[in-house]
Amino acid sequence: MLQGSQSWNFINQPVILSTGVVGGPFEGEGRLADDFDHVFSDIWLSETTFEKAQTRLLEEASYTALAKVNKKPQDMQFMFAGDLINQLTCTSFASRTLAVPYFGIFGACSTSMEGLALGSFVVNNGGADYVLTGTASHNAATERQFRYPTEYGAQKPPSSQWTVTGSGAAIVSKSGSGPVVTSATIGKVVDMGLTDPFNMGAAMAPAAADTIEAHFTDFVRDPSYYDYIVTGDLGKVGLPLMVELLRQRGVMVTEEQCIDCGKIIYTDNQPVNAGGSGAGCSAVVVYGHLLNKIRNNEINRILVVATGALHSPLSCQQKESIPCIAHAVSIETQGVGAL
Amino acid sequence: MKMKQKPPLTDAQRTYQKFAAKDEPQSPVLLNCLKAFLIGGSICAFGQLVQDFFVYNFDFNEQTASNPTIAVLIFIAVLLTGFGVYDKIAQFAGAGTAVPVTGFANAMSSSAIEHRTEGLVQGVGTNMFKLAGPVIVFGTTAAFVVALIKTLWGYWGG
Numbered sequence: 001m002l003q004g005s006q007s008w009n010f011i012n013q014p015v016i017l018s019t020g021v022v023g024g025p026f027e028g029e030g031r032l033a034d035d036f037d038h039v040f041s042d043i044w045l046s047e048t049t050f051e052k053a054q055t056r057l058l059e060e061a062s063y064t065a066l067a068k069v070n071k072k073p074q075d076m077q078f079m080f081a082g083d084l085i086n087q088l089t090c091t092s093f094a095s096r097t098l099a100v101p102y103f104g105i106f107g108a109c110s111t112s113m114e115g116l117a118l119g120s121f122v123v124n125n126g127g128a129d130y131v132l133t134g135t136a137s138h139n140a141a142t143e144r145q146f147r148y149p150t151e152y153g154a155q156k157p158p159s160s161q162w163t164v165t166g167s168g169a170a171i172v173s174k175s176g177s178g179p180v181v182t183s184a185t186i187g188k189v190v191d192m193g194l195t196d197p198f199n200m201g202a203a204m205a206p207a208a209a210d211t212i213e214a215h216f217t218d219f220v221r222d223p224s225y226y227d228y229i230v231t232g233d234l235g236k237v238g239l240p241l242m243v244e245l246l247r248q249r250g251v252m253v254t255e256e257q258c259i260d261c262g263k264i265i266y267t268d269n270q271p272v273n274a275g276g277s278g279a280g281c282s283a284v285v286v287y288g289h290l291l292n293k294i295r296n297n298e299i300n301r302i303l304v305v306a307t308g309a310l311h312s313p314l315s316c317q318q319k320e321s322i323p324c325i326a327h328a329v330s331i332e333t334q335g336v337g338a339l
Numbered sequence: 340m341k342m343k344q345k346p347p348l349t350d351a352q353r354t355y356q357k358f359a360a361k362d363e364p365q366s367p368v369l370l371n372c373l374k375a376f377l378i379g380g381s382i383c384a385f386g387q388l389v390q391d392f393f394v395y396n397f398d399f400n401e402q403t404a405s406n407p408t409i410a411v412l413i414f415i416a417v418l419l420t421g422f423g424v425y426d427k428i429a430q431f432a433g434a435g436t437a438v439p440v441t442g443f444a445n446a447m448s449s450s451a452i453e454h455r456t457e458g459l460v461q462g463v464g465t466n467m468f469k470l471a472g473p474v475i476v477f478g479t480t481a482a483f484v485v486a487l488i489k490t491l492w493g494y495w496g497g
Contacts, residue, residue, distance in 0.1 A: 049456040149453035151420045152470060153429025153436050153445050155371070158364040193352040194359070202359040241359055271430065274364070 004218025006186050013180040014123040015334065017130075017173040020064030021288035022057055023280075024139065024165030030266040035288035036166075037064045043140060043165060051090055054083065054138035057167035057280070058094040061134055065169045069176075073098040076171070077128035080115040082106050083135055084142050084279050091136070100132055108308030109233055110187070111135045112168065112283040113327040116304075117184035119172045120329070124181075126174075134169030134287075137278030146197070146313055159199040159237045161262055162272035168283030177334060179294045184329045185218060187211035189310065191323040197309075197316050201238025201262075201274055204307040207324035208234060209245035212305055215328045216251055223253040226330070227299040230290060232282025232306045233262030235275035261285035282306045291331070300333045371433050378428070378435030386412055386439070409440050416441035417448040425449075446470040 003009040021037050023030075028039035038060065045053040058081065066072060079100040081091045088104040095102040107114040115133035122128050140150045142163040148154050172181065190207040208231050216223065223229065234242055239260045246253050261282045262275035286304050293299045307326040316322070348356070389411050393404040419425040425445050429436045436442055450469045454462035468475070 051456075144453050148470065149449040151423060151426050151445070151449035151452055153420075153426045153432075153442065153449075155366075155430055155433040155437075157366045191352075192355045192359075193348045194356065199363060202363060205359070206355060237362070237364060240362060244358075245355075 003183065004214070006188070006214055007218035008117070008121055008124075008184045008186075009219070010120055010124040010180075010182055010184070012124045012174065013182060013334075014120040014172045014174060015176045015178045015180050016287075016291065016331065017171045017176045017178050018065045018068040019168065019170045019287035019291055020061040020066070020068070020134075021168045021284045022060045022064065022166060023284055026139070026270070027164060027166050027265065027284070030270065032265055032285065032289045035292055036284070037061075037288075043138075050138050050141040050144070051085060052093075054085065054090040054136050054141050054167075055093045055097075057138065057165070058083070058091060058134055058136040058169065059097050061136065061167035061169040061283075062094070062098055062132060065132070065134075065171050069171065071130070071171065073100050073132075076100045076130045076132040078103065078119070078122060079132040079134075080105055080119045081132070081134050081169075082111040082115065082279070084108060084111075084137055085145060090138075090141070094136075098132070107306075107325060107327065108310055109137075109277060109279050109282065110306040110308030110325050110327050111279045112232070112286065113184075113304055113306035113329045116170065116172070116181065116329050117186065117327055119170075120181040120184060123172050123174050129174050131172045132169060133172060134167060135279040135283045136167030137163055137165065137280035139163045139165045139278070142278055156273055157198050158273050159196075159201065159235075160273045161200060161233065161235050161275055161277035162266070162270075163278035164265060164276045164281040164284065165278075166280040166284040168280065168285075168287035170287050179291055179331050180334050182330045182332050183215075183219065184327065185211055185215035187214070187326040187328070189323045189325050191321055193321045195316070195319065195321050197311065197313075197322065199237060200277060200309050200322070201233075201235040202241055203238075203322040204309055204324040204326065205234055205238040205241040206245060207326040208238075208242045208305050208307045209249065209251075211326040211328050212242075212246060212253075212303070213249050213251050215303065215330075223251060223257065226257065226301045226303045228290070228302045229253055229258050230282075230286065230302055230304045231258070231260045231326075232285060232304065233275060233277040234260050234307060235262040235277065237274045238307075239263060264289070286331075294331065294333055297333065301330065302332075303328055303330045374431060375433045375435035375438075378432035379438055380435075382412070382435070382439045382441060412440050413444040416444035420445050420448045421452065443471055443474065446474075
């Protein structure tokens with residue numbers, strides 16, 4: 001049901017029944033290596049193009065999630081998925097393999113939570129018993145579309161981020177055991193006029209702050225309700241900006257409470273400048289690392305705020321600024337329910 | 340047709356941009372210049388060695404040796420690009436690997452590798468000059484303008 005101006009309160013508490021998380025070799029060397037279900041040793045995944053490799057990533061993540069609960073693709077009523085590649089081809093091609101009734105969604109790097117919010121809404125309101133949602137990104141496929149050829153020697157500034165090769169998929173169900181999705185706040189497009197595609201963190205921070213503020217207003221909640229407010233992916237540059245913006249607006253989050261998927265996925269020794277990014281980044285960190293923490297009862301409540309930059313290489317070259325969006329979804333331990 | 344002017348920034352946008360710029364990590368320009376000087380200089384020194392090699396061992400003089408020298412540098416740069424090493428050196432060296440002829444070789448070969456999946460003609464052929472093209476366009480334009488000035492100078496002034 002609608003809560004406040006732009007949020008949904010999921011009173012039936014859809015369950016994240018299972019998740020599948022796969023990554024590339026570089027992610028396997030990262031800090032969260034143990035949270036992947038499978039790490040591929042080859043960035044090509046034995047395919048002939050990087051786009052096919054990205055398609056495989058989403059397929060593998062989806063099949064892994066399905067296999068964990070002995071389900072088949074045909075048990076899923078709908079699929080909400082998307083990615084960063086033009087016309088969502090990689091996701092649509094993966095859906096061709098899975099053959100689940102499919103909504104292709106684009107929210108750039110906010111796609112993971114856009115999918116989870118929509119999937120949970122449908123399940124919560126009786127539109128489906130099972131929904132599959134997921135997203136994938138591939139470093140080389142994304143680099144070639146948004147920046148330069150992968151082997152081109154261009155020096156990147158310290159504010160730039162590294163696109164994650166990986167995919168996370170989740171099965172949302174109306175019943176069962178697992179972490180539950182309790183609410184979602186849908187963000188509006190925020191554009192602060194920034195134009196540097198090598199500094200996404202600063203461009204996206206205001207969108208994240210806007211959605212988080214709306215979430216706490218809609219639910220009349222205090223930030224202390226959540227163990228973590230997880231952004232994906234503001235990186236080292238954007239996260240402190242967002243914390244500062246929220247405090248300026250009277251949302252008193254603590255620095256320890258705010259973590260960022262792009263900041264924690266890699267080790268400090270990996271040359272990723274400001275951190276990870278890409279549609280797959282928040283998906284693998286949330287569906288892998290953070291849900292594992294909830295399942296192990298290390299944490300009880302998180303608010304995941306996935307942020308997306310809605311520009312294209314063309315719009316940047318035409319000197320347009322970078323519009324950004326953020327969607328927030330709260331995930332909690334089953335049975336804690338404190339509303 | 341004149342492009343429509345973009346609306347001016349709002350106060351909120353201006354305030355945020357100032358706020359964000361304050362904490363933006365800056366590229367270490369001086370250090371990058373030093374690295375570029377060292378790596379770029381080493382590439383040129385290596386090129387000099389190759390040139391001397393051709394002059395002393397074969398029937399080349401300093402001018403004619405430049406062609407095989409450049410070919411050797413291009414060959415090495417393309418090889419390093421193909422092995423996926425060149426971009427890693429470039430992240431360290433910056434302009435040091437971009438300015439010498441090796442940078443041009445890298446721009447062309449990386450585009451060629453990248454677009455191999457779209458076929459030889461539509462992919463490699465169409466996109467090979469994607470990054471290197473502007474160098475040719477503006478290099479030729481600049482050469483034309485300079486040659487024109489030089490010619491006119493000789494005609495009227497000389």
